[in-house]
Amino acid sequence: MTQATPKLRLVVIGNGMAGCRAVEEVLKRDPDRYAVTIFGAEPRVNYNRIMLSPVLAGEKAFEDIVINDEAWYRDNGVTLCAGRAVTSVDLVARSVTAEGGLEVGYDKLILATGSDPFRLPLPGGDLKGVVTFRDLDDVNAMLDASSRPGARAVVIGGGLLGLEAAYGLARRGMAATVVHLMDVLMERQLDESAGYLLREALADRGVETVLGAHSEEIVGADGQVTGLKLKDGRVLPCDLLVMAVGIRPNTTLAKAAGLTVNRGVAVDDAMRTSDPDVFAVGECVEHRGQCYGLVAPIWEMCRALAQALTDGEGSYQGSVLSTRLKVSGVDVFSAGKFAGGEGCEDIVFRDAARGVYKRVVIEDGKLAGAVLFGDAADGGWYFDLMKAGADVASIRETLIFGQAITEGLSGLDPSAAVAAMPDTQEICGCNGVCKGAITSAITAQGLTTLDDVRAVTKASASCGSCTPLVEQVLKLALGDSFQAQIGPKPICKCSPKTHGEVRRAIVDQGLKSMPAVMQALEWSTPDGCASCRPALNYYLLCAWPGEYRDDKQSRYINERVHANIQKDGTYSVVPRMWGGMTSPAELRAIADVAEKFAIPAVKVTGGQRIDLLGVKKDDLPAVWADLNAAGMVSGHAYAKGLRTVKTCVGSDWCRFGTQDSTGLGMRLEKFLWGSWAPAKVKLAVSGCPRNCAEATCKDFGVVCVDSGYEIHIGGAAGLHIQGTQVLTRVATEDEAVWVIAAAMQLYREEGWYLERVYKWMDRVGLESIRAQVTDPDQRRALYDRFVYSQRFARIDPWAERVAGRHNEEFTPMSRRMEFVPA
Amino acid sequence: MSTPVKTPVWIDVGAVTDVPRRGARRVPSPQGDIAIFRTGDGDVFALMDKCPHKGGPLSEGIVHGRAVTCPLHAWNIDLATGEAMGADKGKGCAPVIALRVEDGRLLLSLDGNL
Numbered sequence: 001m002t003q004a005t006p007k008l009r010l011v012v013i014g015n016g017m018a019g020c021r022a023v024e025e026v027l028k029r030d031p032d033r034y035a036v037t038i039f040g041a042e043p044r045v046n047y048n049r050i051m052l053s054p055v056l057a058g059e060k061a062f063e064d065i066v067i068n069d070e071a072w073y074r075d076n077g078v079t080l081c082a083g084r085a086v087t088s089v090d091l092v093a094r095s096v097t098a099e100g101g102l103e104v105g106y107d108k109l110i111l112a113t114g115s116d117p118f119r120l121p122l123p124g125g126d127l128k129g130v131v132t133f134r135d136l137d138d139v140n141a142m143l144d145a146s147s148r149p150g151a152r153a154v155v156i157g158g159g160l161l162g163l164e165a166a167y168g169l170a171r172r173g174m175a176a177t178v179v180h181l182m183d184v185l186m187e188r189q190l191d192e193s194a195g196y197l198l199r200e201a202l203a204d205r206g207v208e209t210v211l212g213a214h215s216e217e218i219v220g221a222d223g224q225v226t227g228l229k230l231k232d233g234r235v236l237p238c239d240l241l242v243m244a245v246g247i248r249p250n251t252t253l254a255k256a257a258g259l260t261v262n263r264g265v266a267v268d269d270a271m272r273t274s275d276p277d278v279f280a281v282g283e284c285v286e287h288r289g290q291c292y293g294l295v296a297p298i299w300e301m302c303r304a305l306a307q308a309l310t311d312g313e314g315s316y317q318g319s320v321l322s323t324r325l326k327v328s329g330v331d332v333f334s335a336g337k338f339a340g341g342e343g344c345e346d347i348v349f350r351d352a353a354r355g356v357y358k359r360v361v362i363e364d365g366k367l368a369g370a371v372l373f374g375d376a377a378d379g380g381w382y383f384d385l386m387k388a389g390a391d392v393a394s395i396r397e398t399l400i401f402g403q404a405i406t407e408g409l410s411g412l413d414p415s416a417a418v419a420a421m422p423d424t425q426e427i428c429g430c431n432g433v434c435k436g437a438i439t440s441a442i443t444a445q446g447l448t449t450l451d452d453v454r455a456v457t458k459a460s461a462s463c464g465s466c467t468p469l470v471e472q473v474l475k476l477a478l479g480d481s482f483q484a485q486i487g488p489k490p491i492c493k494c495s496p497k498t499h500g501e502v503r504r505a506i507v508d509q510g511l512k513s514m515p516a517v518m519q520a521l522e523w524s525t526p527d528g529c530a531s532c533r534p535a536l537n538y539y540l541l542c543a544w545p546g547e548y549r550d551d552k553q554s555r556y557i558n559e560r561v562h563a564n565i566q567k568d569g570t571y572s573v574v575p576r577m578w579g580g581m582t583s584p585a586e587l588r589a590i591a592d593v594a595e596k597f598a599i600p601a602v603k604v605t606g607g608q609r610i611d612l613l614g615v616k617k618d619d620l621p622a623v624w625a626d627l628n629a630a631g632m633v634s635g636h637a638y639a640k641g642l643r644t645v646k647t648c649v650g651s652d653w654c655r656f657g658t659q660d661s662t663g664l665g666m667r668l669e670k671f672l673w674g675s676w677a678p679a680k681v682k683l684a685v686s687g688c689p690r691n692c693a694e695a696t697c698k699d700f701g702v703v704c705v706d707s708g709y710e711i712h713i714g715g716a717a718g719l720h721i722q723g724t725q726v727l728t729r730v731a732t733e734d735e736a737v738w739v740i741a742a743a744m745q746l747y748r749e750e751g752w753y754l755e756r757v758y759k760w761m762d763r764v765g766l767e768s769i770r771a772q773v774t775d776p777d778q779r780r781a782l783y784d785r786f787v788y789s790q791r792f793a794r795i796d797p798w799a800e801r802v803a804g805r806h807n808e809e810f811t812p813m814s815r816r817m818e819f820v821p822a
Numbered sequence: 823m824s825t826p827v828k829t830p831v832w833i834d835v836g837a838v839t840d841v842p843r844r845g846a847r848r849v850p851s852p853q854g855d856i857a858i859f860r861t862g863d864g865d866v867f868a869l870m871d872k873c874p875h876k877g878g879p880l881s882e883g884i885v886h887g888r889a890v891t892c893p894l895h896a897w898n899i900d901l902a903t904g905e906a907m908g909a910d911k912g913k914g915c916a917p918v919i920a921l922r923v924e925d926g927r928l929l930l931s932l933d934g935n936l
Contacts, residue, residue, distance in 0.1 A: 183843070192862050338863055344888060344902070527844065527862040530884040530891035530898070553844040557882040557893040565893050569879045813847035813858065814835035820852065820932055 007035040010309070011096055011104055013086045013253065014112030015040025017049055018282025018298045020068055022110055025306030027076055033310065034108070036078045039098055042135060043083030045069055049135070050295055053161075053326045056139050056168030089257035091275050108277055108309060111254055111265060115247040115283040115293065120156065124218030129225035130241045133165045145240035146172035153177070154228045154238040156215055158185040160325060162244035163202065167327045169240070170206040177236055178202070179213045179228065189323045189334035191526050193350075193357055194373040196515035201330045201355075210236070247293050249284045264291045270314035271305040281305050288318050296322065322383045324376065333379030336369030336386050337361065338526075344368065349400045350522040351375075357519060358400055359526055365393040378402035397468070418472040427473065428466045433459035435473060442477040450474065467496070492531035494523045499535065499752035506543045514540065514551060528554075535753035538640065541676055542748050545789035552806065558638035561809060562797045563620060566613065571620060573612040574637035575627050576673065579647045579666030579685075580608035589630030597623055607644035607682060609635050621810050624798035633796035640754070641676040642683075642744075645669040646694065650687030650704065659704035661687035664733055668702075671737060672744060674794040675786070678751035678760070681744065696724045699757035700740050705729075709736040713743060713769065714761040722758055725766055728774050742773040742782035749785075832922060832929040838866055839926070846881040846890070851932060856919050857881035858928060859901050861888055867901035868921040868930060874899075874906060874914025 010026070012019045015038050023036055040046075051065035073080045084098040095105040117132035119125060131141045142165070145151055151174050155166040158180025166176040178185075184195035185202075199209050214231035218241055227237040249264035260266040260274035264286030271279045271287075281301045283293055292298065297319035308314030322335035338361055349358040356374035360367060360382065366389055370382040381403040385392060392399055398406040408425065421427075423436030441447060441457045453470055454460055460470040490496045497505075502521060511517045514536055518528065528536065533554035540548045558564050563571035575590065590610055594602050601613035615623055624634075636643055645668045648654065650661030665685040672683075684695035685702040694717075695701030701712035701724050708731040712724035727743065730736050746769060751760040761769060772778045801807070841847045841860040848871055849856045857871035857880045865888070871881045878894030888901050897914075898907040904916035920931040 187864060346887060525887060527886055529886045529889075530896065533884060533886060553842060553885065556884065561882075565879075565882060567876070567894065569877070569882075808840065808842070808847065812855075813840055813849050815850055816833050816835055817849050817851035817856065817930060817932065820831070820833060 008033060008107040009105060010034035010036045010108050010110070011106035012036065012038040012110045012112060013089075013096065014038075014110075014114055014282070014284075015042065015046050015080065015082060016112060016114050016282070017046070017067070017295065018114065018302060019110065019112030020046040021299060021302040022112060022281050022305050023076075023078060024068075025302045026309050029306055029310040029312070031076075036076075037104055037106075038073075038078060038080050039084055039086045039096070040080065040082045041085040042137075044136070045073070045080070045082065047136070050326075052133070052136065052139050053164035053168055055136075056133075056142060056165065057171040057328070058168075059171075059328065062136065086253060089253055089278075091257055091259075091278065094277065106277075108279065110305070111259075111273070111278065111280040111284060112282045113250040113253060113284045115249050117243065118246040118248055119243055120215060120245055122215055122218050124220055124225070125243075127218055127220040127225040127241075128223050129220075129239060130218060130243065133161055133242055133244045134247075142169060142240060142242065143172065146174045148239065151175075151239040152237060153240040153242065154179060154236050155242040155244055156228070157242075157244035157246070158182065158209060158211070159188070159244065159246070160186060160323060162242070163198075163207070164326055165242050165244050166207045167202065167205060169242075174240070175208075176206065177208045177210060177238070179210045179215060179230070179236065181212070181214060183212045185209060185211070186323075186325070186332075186334070189371070190332070190373075191338050191359060191371055193348075193359070193515055193518060193526055194332070194334075194371050196513070197355065197357055197373045197519060198325075198330065198332060202327070205327070205330075247283065249286065249291055251284060254280065254284070262286050262289075269304065269316050270308040271301055271316060272308065279305055279308070287316060290318060292319060292321070294321055294323065320383070320387050322379065324379065331372070331374055331376040333370070333372040333376035333382075335379065335383045336367070338369045338371050346526055347396070347400045348524050348526055350519055350524075352520045352522055355519075360400060362392060362396065362399075365391050367392050367399075418469060419476055427469050428457075428459035433457050438470060438473045439477055442474060447474075448478065491535060492529055494518075494525040494528050494532050495521055497521050499755075502536070503539050503543075503749075503752075506539050512540065512544050512547060514554070534640075538676060538678065538753050542789070545792050556640075559640065561617065561620060562624075562634050562636075562638060562801070563615065564638045568614075570614045570616055572637070573615050573620070573623055573627075574605065574609050574635035575632035576635040576669075577609050577632075578669050579645055579662050579664075581662065581666060582610075586630060586632060589627060589632070593623055593626045596626070599623075605637070605644075607637075608646050609637065609644055611637070618810055618812075621801050621807070625802045628796070628799055628802055634798045636673065639676070640679050642669075642672045642674070642681050644682055645672075646682070646684035646698070648685075648687045648692035650685075654687055654692075656690060657687035657704070658706050659687060659709070659733070661685040661693065661702070661704050664702060664704075664709075664736065665693075667733070668737060668740060671741065671790075674796075675744065675748070675790060676793065677744070677748050678753050679756045681747075681757065683740070697721070698724065700743060702736055702740070708732065711736060711739050711743075714758040714766070716756060716758045718756075720758070725761075727766070727770055738779060738783055739773050741786045742779045743769060745782040745786035745789075746772055748789075749782075830920065830931045830933040832931050834927050835930050836928055837926055838864075838923060838928055841866065841928075844885045846883070846885060848879075848881045849930065853932065855879070855881070856930065857890075858921070858930075859885055859890060861885060861901070866921060866923060866928060868919035869899070869901065869904045869916040870919065872916055873897055874904075874916050875910070880916060 046068045048065040048067050054060040086096050086098045088097045097103045117134045131138050153169045153174045153176045155162045155178045158178050166178045170176040184192050185198050216231045217229040219227045225241050227235045229235045251261045254265040255261045265280040265284050267280050267285045271281050273280050282298050301316050304314035304316035325332040344363045347360050359371045361369040367386045395406045421435050426434045438457050438459050460467045491499050537551050537554040563573050597619050599612045603611045605611045645665040647662045647665030651657035681699045683700045684693040684698045686693040686695040687704050695703050697715040697717040703710040710729050711727045713727040715724035716722045835849050841858050844862045846857050846859045855871035857869050859867045871879050873892040875897045878892040880890050882893040883890040889898050891898050897910050900907050904918045906913050922929040
């Protein structure tokens with residue numbers, strides 16, 4: 001036995017998770033070196049702050065989340081000064097002073113002062129009932145509020161903490177609403193798809209969310225909060241308002257002591273501050289420019305710090321972050337970045353039946369990020385691969401299916417791997433079909449194609465991501481008689497579903513937003529592509545005209561700016577001229593606009609309208625304003641929708657005209673204008689069979705005859721030239737309008753995006769269209785649906801833009817670069 | 823021999839949120855328009871606003887994932903590299919403009935870009 005050397009004095013400021021863990025790590029390495037004193041501002045032992053959410057939700061008690069009880073401090077000889085906030089640090093005298101004047105000297109000092117919840121500087125922030133979510137006192141205040149019957153809570157902040165707070169309050173019986181500034185919940189961790197699923201899952205648990213919401217003022221009465229007022233004027237009533245909008249490092253002491261502080265207390269890789277005997281750890285530090293608010297990096301910092309305090313070489317390298325949401329039954333995991341740069345690719349897996357969404361991002365052959373919703377079991381595995389920087393190129397094919405499948409197949413070529421799979425191995429995760437079930441169905445029922453297998457076993461019938469595996473099984477079972485599949489054409493490379501399947505699902509399953517469709521139909525990309533997004537936008541608009549909000553970013557540029565883009569990037573503008581009629585005043589206004597804006601070309605179009613060509617994008621709103629002022633609206637010459645109704649002069653002027661074709665053309669155009677369709681739609685009305693308006697090569701045509709009206713359909717004069725077929729004959733103008741509106745609606749509901757009327761007709765058959773538009777009941781129903789949707793469609797987009805909607809589209813973001821010398 | 827080191831000049835052109843998600847904005851410059859894109863995930867990229875194919879304004883295209891589809895002839899351009907993707911891979915590249923985000927502001931630099 002040697003004489004014990006006197007222990008060095010180690011003082012820790014902060015009795016939270018970082019401070020205590022640092023001490024634990026030091027004691028683990030060298031239990032005898034230090035006499036440890038810990039100061040804690042809260043009057044209680046060390047507890048697991050991140051488990052406050054389950055405490056709030058009533059899923060755990062405070063006792064369950066204590067990390068180190070009093071016995072631990074006693075057994076380890078650690079002196080705890082609880083409820084004594086440190087007021088100053090003297091770096092020269094090497095001592096700290098706490099409330100009540102207690103002064104303690106140190107040889108080594110650890111700052112673990114954590115962080116403070118950020119409070120929005122809103123008027124009314126000092127009302128009673130406005131709290132943050134940081135410590136047990138906050139939780140108690142929230143519990144107190146929730147115990148009043150019928151109490152309502154608003155939580156500002158749709159991040160991890162805010163959602164956990166709202167969920168906990170909902171569990172305690174409060175009506176809870178989360179108000180979030182961004183348009184995606186937990187937008188730093190989740191992409192839009194996962195954010196959408198999370199929103200739905202929270203709604204199921206009684207938590208409502210208001211996205212894109214700017215808080216303006218906290219309102220109250222008699223000193224007590226009564227609601228939150230948003231910038232748009234809405235007031236969300238509440239009895240409790242929780243601010244969970246972020247944290248900032250608590251650096252007050254460090255700053256006052258004269259240590260280097262940036263956003264947090266600056267430390268090196270050994271967690272040493274600008275004073276060699278003072279260390280800092282946890283949320284109060286800034287390491288390599290980074291501040292952390294999660295627990296895993298804190299553990300890593302504590303290890304580096306303990307190394308440094310026990311003669312080791314502490315080297316903290318910074319952390320890759322991962323997040324899990326602690327809301328019961330909502331499995332969410334996120335790590336790394338879900339948006340990368342060069343060479344990044346996404347693998348997306350969606351299982352609508354189980355409500356699962358997984359996305360991994362691969363960058364330079366390595367895993368760069370993962371977002372998992374609904375099944376986060378493999379989160380840890382992905383995280384390990386990410387931290388290790390492992391090369392995942394060789395397991396790319398199966399990576400998304402998780403650890404079990406990937407490791408089960410590693411090192412084997414696909415067919416050998418499939419051959420080696422046991423019969424009990426699940427192949428189709430969506431429908432729970434194992435290899436044995438597929439093999440026996442193939443042999444027992446003589447299946448020869450992928451479609452057969454899908455129909456009989458349901459394997460590969462949902463998201464389709466197991467299709468290659470199912471094909472391998474089929475190949476193995478059939479040998480040489482296997483032929484690769486050529487199925488119906490999918491909507492695009494993002495989904496194996498056909499346009500028809502997508503349209504049916506939107507209506508049958510009541511899917512009302514793009515993320516809802518992508519999840520339910522198991523899209524393999526995070527946000528679709530330039531092919532499927534415009535199609536989905538149209539399908540949703542057609543199915544839910546009164547509810548769906550048009551997504552501007554899913555429209556082609558022509559529809560986005562209400563003008564046709566030309567080869568040089570300028571635009572062409574076509575004012576509407578109903579039925580082709582115009583007036584001297586309109587012509588004068590058009591001429592004035594052409595001169596005023598130096599529009600280089602004015603041309604009459606094939607559809608009897610005037611085209612102003614070569615308009616600069618920035619000029620568009622001003623051009624429209626002038627045309628609007630002369631009483632003209634957009635001619636939709638750019639639209640996948642109704643464009644023009646061409647007419648001849650008819651019975652008014654023509655010696656052969658049998659009916660008022662110009663009048664009918666104007667009536668049709670005024671009735672149909674603004675309606676969106678799968679592709680452009682052109683009409684014409686000819687006053688007699690001489691057909692001067694060329695009605696028999698239009699999508700819908702009317703040829704007036706003595707006895708009434710011949711309604712034509714399915715003409716084309718574009719890439720493909722084809723005469724119309726007669727759909728039906730009617731006696732009156734009213735009937736003509738009814739039939740055409742019904743046929744238009746049928747095309748709107750059945751046509752695939754970009755499928756012209758004649759192609760749709762070839763696909764479904766003229767007979768099927770005729771049967772529906774001539775049956776009085778069906779015609780009426782189609783007509784009514786068309787009229788309903790027109791209530792929301794007959795809007796002049798020019799006037800809306802002139803009034804300032806989406807102004808940013810037409811103005812450059814900034815001109816400051818223009819003044820930079822080249 | 824030493825070459826003079828030029829410190830890049832960063833110019834603030836606006837807030838990240840001025841660019842709509844899955845959308846783009848233009849910034850005129852002496853070298854021509856610059857297109858700034860913001861993905862659905864909230865990432866921002868800057869390219870010269872000129873498709874390598876026939877000069878189509880990329881800022882007018884549909885943004886999906888980390889790509890934009892040119893509005894003129896539907897070439898897909900990788901936002902990070904400016905390279906044409908898919909069938910047109912290797913056929914051309916829209917110059918990448920140096921871009922930095924600081925406190926939610928977009929900073930562009932033309933130095934060394936062109």
